[in-house]
Amino acid sequence: MSIRDIFRKNQKKKYATIPTEKAKNDVPEGIMVKCPECRKNVFTKDLMKNFKVCPTCDHHMKMTAWERVDTFLDEDSFESMDDHLETVNPLNFPSYTEKIKADSQKSGLNEAVLTGLGKLDGQQVALAIMDSHFRMGSMGSVVGEKITRAVEKATELGIPFIIFTASGGARMQEGVLSLMQMAKTSVALRRHSDHGLLYISILTHPTTGGVSASFASVGDINIAEPKALIGFAGRRVIEQTVREKLPEDFQTAEFLLNHGQLDAIIHRKEMREKVASIVHLHTTKEVTKW
Amino acid sequence: MVKVLPFEEPIIQLKTKIEELKEYTANADVDMSVEIVNLEARLEKLEQEVYENMEPWDRVQVARHPSRPTTRDYIQLLCTDFIELHGDRLYGDDAAIIGGIALFEGKPITIIGHQRGLDTKENIKRNFGMPHPEGYRKALRLMKQAEKFNRPIICMIDTKGAYPGKAAEERGQSEAIARNLVEMAGLKVPVISVVIGEGGSGGALALGVANHIHMLENSTYSVISPEGAASILWKDAALAKEAAEAMKITAPDLKKMGIIDTVITEVHGGAHKNIEAQAMYMKETLLTSLKELSELTPDELVENRYSKFKNIGEFNE
Secondary structure, eight states, X not given: OOGGGGSGXXXXXXXXXXXXXXXXXXXXXXXXXXXXXXXXEEEHHHHHHTTTBXXXXXXXXXXXXXXXXXXXXXXXXXXXXXXXXXXXXXXXXXXXXXXXXHHHHHHSOSSSEEEEEEEETTEEEEEEEEOTTTGGGOBOHHHHHHHHHHXXXXXXXXXXXXXXXXXOSBOGGGHHHHHHHHHHHHHHHHHHHHTTOOEEEEEEXXXXXXXXXXXXXXXXXXXXXXXXXXXXXXXXXXXXXXXXXXXXXXXXXXXXXXXXXXXXEOOHHXXXXXXXXXXXXXXXXXXXXX | OOOOOGGGHHHHHHHHHHHHHHHHHHHSSOOXXXXXXXXXXXXXXXXXXXXXXXXXXXXXXXXXXXXXXXXXXXXXXXXXXXEEOOOOSSSOOOTTEEEEEEEETTEEEEEEEEOOOSSHHHHHHTGGGOOOHHHHHHHHHHHHHHHHTTOOEEEEEEESOSOOSHHHHHTTHHHHHHHHHHHHHTOSSOEEEEEEEEEEHHHHHTTOOOSEEEEETTOEEESSOHHHHHHHHSSXXXXXXXXXXXXXXXXXXXXXXTSOSEEEOOOTTXXXXXXXXXXXXXXXXXXXXXXXXXXXXXXXHHHHHHHHHHTOOOOOO
């Protein structure tokens, strides 16, 4: 036995400890949440009252689709659509079906977008809300189909279409079918627009890839939440391609506003009121006599 | 302290005198009220004389007054629920032009205008109200949006001109202005332009292909600034005053030439003396215009704009 063995630090561990999610958070799950930005702990109850915006650093945390419905629309006005559509595995991608099932159970959604009709300050709107907790909000056939049907419903009823985007882009596991959803949603939006109807795109963190390169960017009004990451190609990809360091605010909502891509950045707490006001400005259009 | 313009000096001197006498009467035993009444009558007469016989150069001074109300002031006073929309969706957001949707008399309109700054800091941000191509492209985007939603468009013109710079050239300043002229010609909704300050050349015209063009009494609209004209014509920018007269750039002159529809009366001494009252004058004119134009069909609106500009120009044949 050498002298090194006296010190416990040098002794080999006989087992490994895997820190659980719970231990990482340091507090029992559900009571407190750690802000991913400033690392301060917030009571979940306070956070929910604050629209999931960190009271310390104003960071807008990710919301689930249903949390959006609750904070954005008139109470009990929302009726979801097309919850019966099921994702298949067209390319027979290994474990794709299982992953969808798992996310579906976790989120209570059939896919990465929730669509339906609801009322915003008394005004009827068609709504689509993407949920980044479901496969990073990526767009496969079902997401594309649900959004398209919601747009068509809006066209049929002659009402505005509003979308909250949150997506990593097209879903790799469905290959070119995912790519074509960009075109499918676009043709539906074109028809909606040709009817003189309003489309508001609200870009939330993150909105990238095929989603930012299709319906997210072509609203009559493009709005983003503060600091949201919005872009086409990922930062790392660009840095490696151009071999230069990108600015700190690259691909943030603020960066986009300065570069002409957004109409406005609106704080989550004011989102409902401001969007309702925009919708109102577009529904009184029948009055043309002065 | 509000900047005093040279032609107003006699009025200001008289006003100061009256104030002095009033103070004297209040503090001393001597009663000067008769003199004060006399002087006030004289002041009224003097004001009338000065303000109703303004020379073109005086109007240029008023049009350039640092406190002259800007697009933003009129939007605030005339509209409710204004939502500013940013960006050309191509390159940037130009703060030298602002625009958005608002309610005017309870009905939605799109309102766009040049915006200069109130102080140096803001002027740097807004480039002294001299737009780059992205400003014109934003304006056009908002006009196209207005057309889609069948909203009338009101444009406020207030610029020394489009910005003459390297970046502006690289991004197609000429194309941006030219595109606006052509596209505005085809808009199927009523377009009304109001010159509220300086209407500097193509940079102003790019918001000016309208069914009705109105000018505030002390605003100017010209192909070049008086200084620019003087230096080109007479190689001496100091002759700007003469150039201002020769070039016929004031609202009354343009009305006489049939280029504009209405001269909107200004409060005595210029819009900055009473912004609220000025906004009310403008509101009346805008309402009359909107009423008249809303009678026209989309095709008639286009035709109306066509014939309006087709008829401008003088020649023998």
